[in-house]
Every structure is written in C-alpha cells, then in structure tokens.
Amino acid sequence: GAVVSQHPSRVICKSGTSVKIECRSLDFQATTMFWYRQFPKKSLMLMATSNEGSKATYEQGVEKDKFLINHASLTLSTLTVTSAHPEDSSFYICSARAGLAGPQETQYFGPGTRLLVL
Amino acid sequence: QKEVEQDPGPLSVPEGAIVSLNCTYSNSAFQYFMWYRQYSRKGPELLMYTYSSGNKEDGRFTAQVDKSSKYISLFIRDSQPSDSATYLCAMSPNAGGTSYGKLTFGQGTILTVHP
Numbered sequence: 580g581a582v583v584s585q586h587p588s589r590v591i592c593k594s595g596t597s598v599k600i601e602c603r604s605l606d607f608q609a610t611t612m613f614w615y616r617q618f619p620k621k622s623l624m625l626m627a628t629s630n631e632g633s634k635a636t637y638e639q640g641v642e643k644d645k646f647l648i649n650h651a652s653l654t655l656s657t658l659t660v661t662s663a664h665p666e667d668s669s670f671y672i673c674s675a676r677a678g679l680a681g682p683q684e685t686q687y688f689g690p691g692t693r694l695l696v697l
Numbered sequence: 698q699k700e701v702e703q704d705p706g707p708l709s710v711p712e713g714a715i716v717s718l719n720c721t722y723s724n725s726a727f728q729y730f731m732w733y734r735q736y737s738r739k740g741p742e743l744l745m746y747t748y749s750s751g752n753k754e755d756g757r758f759t760a761q762v763d764k765s766s767k768y769i770s771l772f773i774r775d776s777q778p779s780d781s782a783t784y785l786c787a788m789s790p791n792a793g794g795t796s797y798g799k800l801t802f803g804q805g806t807i808l809t810v811h812p
Contacts, residue, residue, distance in 0.1 A: 581743075583740075585740070613799075613800075620705075620805075620807075621804070621805075622785060622802045622803060622804045622805050623741070623785070623802050625799060625800070628799065670738075672740050672741070674740075685731070685743060685746055686743075686800060687743060688733070688740035688741045688742070688743075689740050690739055690740045691738070691739060691740045693738070
C-alpha cells in the first residue's frame with residue numbers, strides 16, 4: 580500500500596517551453612501533497628505544499644508563477660515548470676501524506692522526475 | 698546552523714557489518730522522526746517512523762530517538778549489498794499550525810556495503 584507514482588519519469592525540453600509533471604497517490608487519498616527538488620548528492624528541498632481544492636503554499640524563495648501547482652483531486656497533483664531554463668534542470672519529487680491511511684505525519688514519495696532543459 | 702545535521706559520509710562497510718547512521722537536530726519542536734532510503738535516481742522510500750523518544754525495531758532495522766540529546770539513530774544489522782543507498786533522516790513538528798506535515802531532511806548519508 581501507499582504507492583505514489585509520477586509521470587513522466589524523465590523529460591528533456593527546450594529552453595522556454597513549459598513542462599507538466601503529474602503526481603498520483605494510487606491506493607490512498609492524499610489531502611496534502613508536497614513537491615521537492617533535489618540536486619545531485621544533495622538532500623530534498625521543499626518547494627511547496629499542495630492542498631486539495633486550495634492554493635498551494637510555496638516555500639520562501641520559490642517563484643509561484645514559475646512553478647504552478649494544481650491539486651485538483653485527492654489523488655492527483657501537478658507541477659508545471661513554466662518557461663523552463665537550464666537552471667531548472669533537476670530531480671523533482673512529490674510526496675503524499677497518507678492521513679487516515681497511516682501515521683499522520685508519514686509522507687510517501689514518488690519515484691521522481693528528472694528534468695533536463697537544453 | 699542547520700536544523701538537521703547528518704554526516705554525508707560516504708560510509709563503506711563489509712557485508713554482515715552493523716551500520717550506525719545518525720542525525721542531530723536543534724529544533725525541540727520536532728516530534729516525528731523518520732528514516733528514508735533512497736536508491737540512485739529514485740524517490741525516497743520510508744523505512745522507519747517513530748513518534749517522540751524510544752526505540753523501534755523492524756527486521757534488521759532499529760530506530761532510536763533521544764529527544765533529550767536531540768539525537769536519532771538508525772542501526773542496520775547484518776548489512777547486505779542491497780542496503781547500499783543514501784539514507785535520509787527526516788523530522789516534523791507536532792501536528793497543527795503552519796508546520797503541520799512539513800518534513801525537514803538531513804543531507805543524507807551515502808552507504809556502500811561491499812561483498
């Protein structure tokens with residue numbers, strides 16, 4: 580149980596284009612999903628907290644107009660990197676909090692999406 | 698000073714060894730403590746979850762939390778080459794408030810178990 584999927588797993592795009600990444604909780608409902616960014620050999624940096632049916636809460640220094648988050652249902656959140664540039668190249672990981680399905684504070688992570696902007 | 702400190706290693710041990718991984722933290726509000734394992738180019742996988750102080754055992758893994766010292770540990774017994782990965786500690790404060798559910802991660806320790 581507690582499986583989180585991400586799609587796509589890898590994407591290469593040209594500078595200036597927008598990329599959408601999907602995060603799905605497959606066997607539980609997630610009222611809250613989180614989006615992280617991870618650089619090589621570095622820890623996870625929380626970008627934003629996504630609550631179903633409301634606006635996302637962004638961490639300090641994260642541009643909300645650059646990283647658009649939509650949490651349309653209890654099983655799906657999307658992250659759109661708008662007008663991507665090479666410095667946006669990174670490993671993006673989502674997580675979903677299990678809520679009533681497990682310990683309240685437990686987050687289950689997706690497999691990540693590797694973005695390369697040329 | 699970072700909220701969570703974790704030695705990045707790398708740590709290399711022979712197969713069968715006991716591995717000790719540790720994190721220290723400064724925020725006394727942390728109540729929930731987790732250990733995640735992350736293989737290369739994959740998302741983190743939850744290994745252990747502990748609330749407040751104490752020990753928790755699951756198979757070859759034992760998690761310890763000492764809130765008085767602000768120190769947590771993960772022990773791996775009879776380590777296997779398949780345990781080779783990056784181990785991340787993570788913490789969260791009490792439920793409620795704007796910090797609810799937000800995890801603060803350590804840097805991660807790279808572990809290699811060689812045959």
